[in-house]
Amino acid sequence: MEIVVCLKQIVDPEIPASEFRLDPVTKRQIRGSHALVISTYDENALEVALQLKEKQGGKVTAVTIGEEQATEALRKALAMGADSAVLISDPPLLEADDLGKARVLARAIRKLTTPDLILCGCESADWVSRIVGPFLAEELGLPCVTFGTRIEPRDGKIVVRRIVEDGYHLVEAALPAVVTIASDETNTPRLPKVRDIMAAVKKPITLLRMADLGIEPGSLKEMEGRIVLQDVAIPVREARCEFIEGDTPEEQAERLVLRLKELKVI
Amino acid sequence: MATILVIAPAYEGHVGRTSLELLGGARRIGEARGMEVVAALLGKGAGAAASQMWQYGVKRVYVADHPSILLGELEAFYLASLEACRAANPGVVLLLADSVGREVGPRLAHRLGGGIVTECIDVQAGQDGEVTFLRPVYGGKAIATYRLVNFPVVVTVKPHTMEVPAEMPVSGETIPLELSMDPEGLKTRVLEVVSEEVTGVKLEDAPVVVGGGRGIGGPEGFQLLGELARLLKGAVGASRPPADAGWVPPTWQIGQTGKTIRPDLYIAVGISGATQHIAGVSGAKVVVAINKDPEAPIFKVAHLGVVADYRKVIPPLIQKIKEIVGT
Ligand SMILES: Cc1cc2nc3c(=O)[nH]c(=O)nc-3n(C[C@H](O)[C@H](O)[C@H](O)COP(=O)(O)OP(=O)(O)OC[C@H]3O[C@@H](n4cnc5c(N)ncnc54)[C@H](O)[C@@H]3O)c2cc1C
Ligand SMILES: Nc1ncnc2c1ncn2[C@@H]1O[C@H](COP(=O)(O)O)[C@@H](O)[C@H]1O
Numbered sequence: 001m002e003i004v005v006c007l008k009q010i011v012d013p014e015i016p017a018s019e020f021r022l023d024p025v026t027k028r029q030i031r032g033s034h035a036l037v038i039s040t041y042d043e044n045a046l047e048v049a050l051q052l053k054e055k056q057g058g059k060v061t062a063v064t065i066g067e068e069q070a071t072e073a074l075r076k077a078l079a080m081g082a083d084s085a086v087l088i089s090d091p092p093l094l095e096a097d098d099l100g101k102a103r104v105l106a107r108a109i110r111k112l113t114t115p116d117l118i119l120c121g122c123e124s125a126d127w128v129s130r131i132v133g134p135f136l137a138e139e140l141g142l143p144c145v146t147f148g149t150r151i152e153p154r155d156g157k158i159v160v161r162r163i164v165e166d167g168y169h170l171v172e173a174a175l176p177a178v179v180t181i182a183s184d185e186t187n188t189p190r191l192p193k194v195r196d197i198m199a200a201v202k203k204p205i206t207l208l209r210m211a212d213l214g215i216e217p218g219s220l221k222e223m224e225g226r227i228v229l230q231d232v233a234i235p236v237r238e239a240r241c242e243f244i245e246g247d248t249p250e251e252q253a254e255r256l257v258l259r260l261k262e263l264k265v266i
Numbered sequence: 267m268a269t270i271l272v273i274a275p276a277y278e279g280h281v282g283r284t285s286l287e288l289l290g291g292a293r294r295i296g297e298a299r300g301m302e303v304v305a306a307l308l309g310k311g312a313g314a315a316a317s318q319m320w321q322y323g324v325k326r327v328y329v330a331d332h333p334s335i336l337l338g339e340l341e342a343f344y345l346a347s348l349e350a351c352r353a354a355n356p357g358v359v360l361l362l363a364d365s366v367g368r369e370v371g372p373r374l375a376h377r378l379g380g381g382i383v384t385e386c387i388d389v390q391a392g393q394d395g396e397v398t399f400l401r402p403v404y405g406g407k408a409i410a411t412y413r414l415v416n417f418p419v420v421v422t423v424k425p426h427t428m429e430v431p432a433e434m435p436v437s438g439e440t441i442p443l444e445l446s447m448d449p450e451g452l453k454t455r456v457l458e459v460v461s462e463e464v465t466g467v468k469l470e471d472a473p474v475v476v477g478g479g480r481g482i483g484g485p486e487g488f489q490l491l492g493e494l495a496r497l498l499k500g501a502v503g504a505s506r507p508p509a510d511a512g513w514v515p516p517t518w519q520i521g522q523t524g525k526t527i528r529p530d531l532y533i534a535v536g537i538s539g540a541t542q543h544i545a546g547v548s549g550a551k552v553v554v555a556i557n558k559d560p561e562a563p564i565f566k567v568a569h570l571g572v573v574a575d576y577r578k579v580i581p582p583l584i585q586k587i588k589e590i591v592g593t
Binding site: 017018020029097099128129130133135137139142147159162163164166167170171173177182183184185222223226227228229230231233234235237241242243244249250252253254260261263266 | 368418509563587
């Protein structure tokens with residue numbers, strides 16, 4: 001199976017809120033000294049791809065739109081077990097909206113391979129839009145399943161376990177298809193071993209520019225004709241915690257119950 | 267004249283309460299822009315729900331009552347949504363950001379030209395007709411404001427973030443949508459629907475929720491939380507690590523990727539208070555945090571805090587509730 005995994009490099013999304021800073025001009029996060037990582041669910045998507053490859057044979061390609069430093073994210077993907085990687089990088093791409101990104105990814109994927117399966121994260125851990133995956137499916141005219149956690153190949157098709165509010169659905173999709181991946185206990189991303197990290201250095205990373213894809217910079221920001229990002233702000237949290245003290249847990253428990261009764265919530 | 271279109275599933279004539287919340291946002295935009303709010307109900311047997319929309323002042327209700335639009339059949343739902351857009355000529359399309367809307371919304375927006383705001387938590391409409399949409403970004407560490415510039419746009423709204431509007435009954439009409447859908451030609455198909463059994467109250471409706479985090483240490487600890495929740499006639503939820511580890515089902519996860527809840531009381535146990543978790547509980551009236559680390563960020567958002575090992579404090583808590591409140 002030929003599998004493409006779309007991944008994004010972002011600033012560590014798990015830093016505490018107190019260390020989060022915004023650039024007032026660009027309205028984007030200031031990286032500061034924080035680490036760059038592969039967006040959380042994109043690693044789960046890669047894990048799903050690698051498990052499918054182990055079962056079925058085939059090839060896994062990691063693709064990202066990013067700056068030069070995104071090479072590090074691709075190296076990690078290669079160390080985890082991807083066979084090849086593609087960096088799509090050009091200054092105008094930094095400004096691309098989700099539609100622009102989906103178009104660029106679609107072009108790059110078509111140019112490089114004929115995949116059976118394209119995986120995305122269910123949401124990017126920084127911008128959390130949940131848009132790029134379904135947009136990519138529409139760009140490519142392919143079936144789309146979102147929030148899948150497990151994929152079983154069956155009779156030339158796939159069966160995806162899609163997480164829903166009260167359980168899950170098993171959804172059959174014809175191939176090729178686009179699936180966005182959420183986490184569960186079966187797709188916890190593997191940790192590359194030192195040997196894998198060494199081997200990854202020798203694997204190929206292809207660099208693509210916009211000219212290679214025949215995309216005009218003007219077509220990267222079309223969503224702004226409809227919806228404009230006006231502001232990004234850090235919300236103020238005003239809650240002040242009242243600590244329930246006590247010499248023993250029993251005492252704390254009793255005081256808590258009395259306080260909750262006073263507040264009329266129990 | 268462009269409309270504000272609310273699209274909702276209505277399998278067997280049942281419209282979920284969260285779908286009615288969309289009408290609140292829709293009405294606000296409609297009033298600011300002088301536009302009519304219309305609804306599209308999609309699903310096998312959807313027609314029976316039209317009167318529910320009339321109850322909330324929606325006169326025109328498009329109905330796609332088709333045997334292929336079944337629970338989880340999102341390809342059919344998507345095709346019916348497109349048909350509804352063709353008929354209703356919407357300026358703004360509202361869908362829930364649930365398992366249906368998060369898949370169908372972006373696909374629909376792509377087809378309509380790309381305008382979309384997902385995971386919206388508030389709609390603001392000014393006197394001057396300016397409409398803005400708010401949504402959390404950066405894992406809830408920031409809020410983005412989007413301004414509506416041109417029609418049409420699709421907006422997906424996070425469940426449990428808007429109020430169901432006041433009723434204002436009208437005598438409405440049902441407009442059937444003609445669908446030429448070949449069930450065999452659908453690109454995806456649901457083979458199996460697996461619903462978890464819920465004993466007691468559902469997490470998203472529970473007035474009291476006890477949430478457990480990584481600090482619970484394993485599936486056994488959740489039994490204790492279950493006991494506490496049952497006593498308070500509530501439900502148990504979790505942060506992401508217990509769900510990822512398989513200690514609890516994924517459907518128990520509360521937060522950005524999981525559920526949004528609005529209980530009167532949320533008791534967070536062994537949860538550090540990451541913004542992605544808090545994103546799901548910010549509507550709770552009272553938040554209690556039980557954590558052994560006094561520096562845990564959860565104490566910055568909780569109203570009441572108990573610094574303790576949960577294993578030591580939950581059993582007496584259960585005991586005291588029985589004594590003081592009764593069962
Ligand atoms: C894209 C993305 C989406 C995410 N979505 C979600 C989401 O939907 N929901 C969610 O919850 N998280 C989500 N997360 C993860 C989130 O960032 C945090 O990693 C997660 O919430 C941490 O869970 P936790 O608080 O249970 O674990 P930890 O941060 O490890 O905290 C455990 C806490 O337990 C305390 N503790 C340990 N032992 C005890 C004890 N015996 N008694 C009392 N206290 C104890 C510790 O002091 C600590 O504070 C998401 C992250 C990303 C990047
Ligand atoms: N710059 C990018 N390069 C490659 N893939 C991306 C990029 N941005 C988003 N994606 C993919 O789209 C998914 C959803 O992103 P989003 O729509 O931002 O929530 C991510 O998890 C990735 O799989």
